Amino acid sequence: MSNLFASAFEYLVDARQRSVLFLDVMRRRGEQYREHMSETVPHVLNYEIELVVDGRNLERPVNYGLVRVKPPAGVEVDPTRRPFVVIDPRAGHGPGIGGFKADSEIGVAMKAGHPCYFIGFMPEPMPGQTIEDIARAEGIFLEKVIALHPDADGKPCVIGNCQAGWAVMILASLRPELFGPMIIAGAPLSYWAGVRGKNPMRYSGGLMGGSWLTALTSDLGAGKFDGAWLVQNFENMNPSNTLWTKQYNVYSKVDTEADRYLEFERWWGGHVNLNAEEIQFIVDELFVGNNLAAGRIKMSDGQPVDLRNIRSPIVVFCSKGDNITPPQQALGWILDLYRDVDEIRYYGQTIVYTVHETVGHLGIFVSGGVAKKEHSEFSSNIDLIDVLPPGLYEATFEAKSSDTARADLASGNWVMRCEQRTLDDLRAMGGNSIEDERRFAAAKRVSEINLANYRKFVQPWVRAFARPAIAQWMRNLHPLRVGYEAFGRDTPAMKSLAAQAKAARENRKPAVADNPFLKVQETMSNAIINGLDKWRDAQESLSESLFLAIYGSPALQAAVGIDPNANPSPRPAMSAEHRKRLDARIAELKSKIASGGLRECGIRALLYVGMARGMVDERGLEALRRMRRQDSASRMSISEFKTMVREQFFMLMLDQEASLAAIPGMLPQDAKPRRAAFAAIREVLSAGGTISGETTKRLGRIAQLFDLDRAATDGSDHPVSPKAKAS
Missing domain, CATH: 3.40.50.1820 (Alpha/Beta hydrolase fold, catalytic domain)
Known part of the structure; x- marks a missing residue:
């Protein structure tokens, strides 16, 4: 029993000190907020x-x-x-x-x-x-x-x-x-886009009736939209973290977590404004539209x-x-x-x-x-x-x-x-069915109707009421700002709190890790988190069900003009202008298949063999870089190299056999540069792993096109198997 009383006393001393230190962290957060927002260009960059x-x-x-x-x-x-x-x-x-x-x-x-x-x-x-x-x-x-x-x-x-x-x-x-x-x-x-049961934020616009609420908020802000409302939306997505976990983590680990928490809160609490035209574009054209x-x-x-x-x-x-x-x-x-x-x-x-x-x-x-x-x-x-x-x-x-x-x-x-x-x-990651796409299209149309009605019947009255002074007063009273401001002022209470925190740090007596009351504290915290998570899950499930039911209604879809037999999000067709340019480019590339020299042949051959792997490895590029540094005569800029790679790749796509058949006629007669080019190709391919399977067969075909016998292509004894060479 005495041990229990000792543990209880130890925990109470620790809890009292942690409470004072936690409140002091909130005070420091408030001071930091006021200092940060007083800057002309507040930012959190960690650099000059x-x-x-x-x-x-x-x-x-x-x-x-x-x-x-x-x-x-x-x-x-x-x-x-x-x-x-x-x-x-x-x-x-x-x-x-x-x-x-x-x-x-x-x-x-x-x-x-x-x-x-x-x-x-x-x-x-x-x-x-x-x-x-x-x-x-x-x-x-x-x-x-x-x-x-x-x-x-x-x-x-x-x-x-x-x-x-x-x-x-x-x-x-x-x-x-x-x-x-x-x-x-x-x-x-x-x-x-999203997956049912997982991505509820995409339903919020439809459940609020569309973007009319955005316009109302901007009008109440005298033409400005308070970014704190956007932050509030993020906060609402995870109530257990917003209402409990974030603060509890600081309280329970106040000796080590304060600085990390304050560093993040400096950014999280730095709210900014947007013009009404900006936020309306974002909501209408992007998130709802x-x-x-x-x-x-x-x-x-x-x-x-x-x-x-x-x-x-x-x-x-x-x-x-x-x-x-x-x-x-x-x-x-x-x-x-x-x-x-x-x-x-x-x-x-x-x-x-x-x-x-x-x-x-x-x-x-x-x-x-x-x-x-x-x-x-x-x-x-x-x-x-x-x-x-x-x-x-x-x-x-x-x-x-x-x-x-x-x-x-x-x-x-x-x-x-x-x-x-x-x-x-x-x-395979999941997505919407065509029926869900129609639901979102219906929500978009409802938003357009509601916004038009708001602008015609309500907006003039709101704008007549809203004045810059009233808008600033409303921004100052936003719940998120109040949470920072409440602790950030230089008042007698805050001075007293700072003194108490200083004393607590000097006489800090944390409870031992196995204190039973700390375990009870953790159990209670987990119960609160689980309760808030279940509330969030139930809320999200209800939101999804409401959205699907309301905007999936055939009557509503018909009323707002959604065709039940059409795809509401048709894939945009290729323009006639682009098709014309593409056809001209194809003709140009086909005409250049037999043009070029050793460099073009090397890139074409490397692409052909590398296609068998279906991937590109950073080690292969580094091998190319090193070869490029060693051969100053063949230096190409990244842009020039990129252009050449793309041209050779498209030639292989358009007519692989013709592109390969043209290689012998493009190569120099001297065998020495051909051997060097082939060795470079093999070096790049081997940098990414063992050459085997289809890659070996294709490399053997390139050896034939380069008119090299097996010994000439061999870095050791057997770079290309006889079977692969014959293929």
Whole structure:
């Protein structure tokens, strides 16, 4: 019994101290919030920066700016390497999450030797700025980056996080000449997509009657939409974390978790505003309208936004653990636009995706584990992505070990491969039925009707009432801001709390880990979490059922004009202009099949043999790099090499037999360069693993076309088996 009393006393002392220290963390959070929001350009970048272009000074001013990120001590960047440009989402929070930690996107890109730039924004939008204005401004920023690096080995690699992802895709479709490879991290592009029982956020627009509520909120804000409401939506998706876990984790581990918590809250609480025109475009055209992949968005000059116009490789990061942008929303646009992989190739597009199993939405661009693996591998191997033949690939990662062949050719701790995929691989992730598509189409039409009625009958009255002073008063009273402000003021109560926390730290007496009352505390916490999770699950299930029932009603669909026999999201057809250009390009490539020399033959042969593997390995590219460095006479820029690879790839696609039959006539008569070229091909292929099976047979055929006997092609004794050579 005495032990129990001793444990109880120990726990009570510990609990009291933890309570004081927890409240002090809330006080520090409030002070941090007020200091952060008092800055002219609040951000959470973990690096020094210098302003390059201020978007407020452009012809169409925007609250965006381009800054150069200064490398920290011990990190050197090469100005001739491809620059990286990171763009953060403007989804309620302030900028900086892409450079939030040393291992986030900016950090790993600089460690790989790339100059880095960041496009951020200020809390208040410029009067009248639109999404199109921002896109045009970002185009000017990229022009500036390109001008600052005239000797770079490629156009900038642009990273678009979350909502910045779709903004980058829009700009790349309008200005494809500005972009190198694009990394779209956790970005929604196919807004209706998802899996029943898992992705409830996509139903929220329909259940609220559409975007009229967005217009009402903007009108009450005197023409501005308070980003705190967007943050509130994210908070509502996980009530157990919002209402309990996040705070309890600090309370229960207050001696170690305070700094990490405050670091994150500095970003999470940095709310920004959007113009009414901006948020209305986002909701109407994207989240409710789902018009991006369908090609139904047009700029003010009538130019359509067609994602098939993008010519740079597109890298998509997504995760099964992301409840904000699930893989279906990150990748479904590919199914919306293309019938098959051949059609992707017809447009000359290279799409690479990687799907993480567990990481959450924010972890895609700030998690140390993801950054050290996926982001660092892509940063180190961005040239591999840039020269991939057109098609659809999945990036996979294998940990290096003592058994890894040619491990010296792979940077970092992983070996990255890009493996060919088909659209069936994307369909296997799940998605909507045609009936569900009609439901979302009905919700879109209801939204349009409700918005029109609101604008006609209600909006004039709301705007007459709303004034800037009232709007500011309402923003100040938003529940999320009140939570920060309540502890952030310099009051006698807060001074007393700071003194008590100082005393608690000096006399800290934590309970031992096996204290039975700590175990009871954990049990109670788990019960609260389970209860809130069950409430969330029940709420989400009810929301899904209501949406499916309401918008699946044949009467409602008929009333709003949904054809029960038509596909509400037809795949956009290839334009006559593009078909004409494609036919001309095909004719041009066929006419050039027999043109070229040893270099063209080498690339054609390497592609032909490599196709048997269905994947490209980073070790093969590194082997090519080393050969290129050794042979100064054959130096080609990345752009020139990429063009040649694509031409030879398309020739093989158009007429493989004719392309191979032309090789002997293109080769030099001298056997020595032919042997050297063949040895280089074999070296690149062997860098990625053992040459066997169909790869061996194809390599034997290339040996015949190069008119080399077995001994001449042998690096040891038997590079090509007699059986393979005969084939």
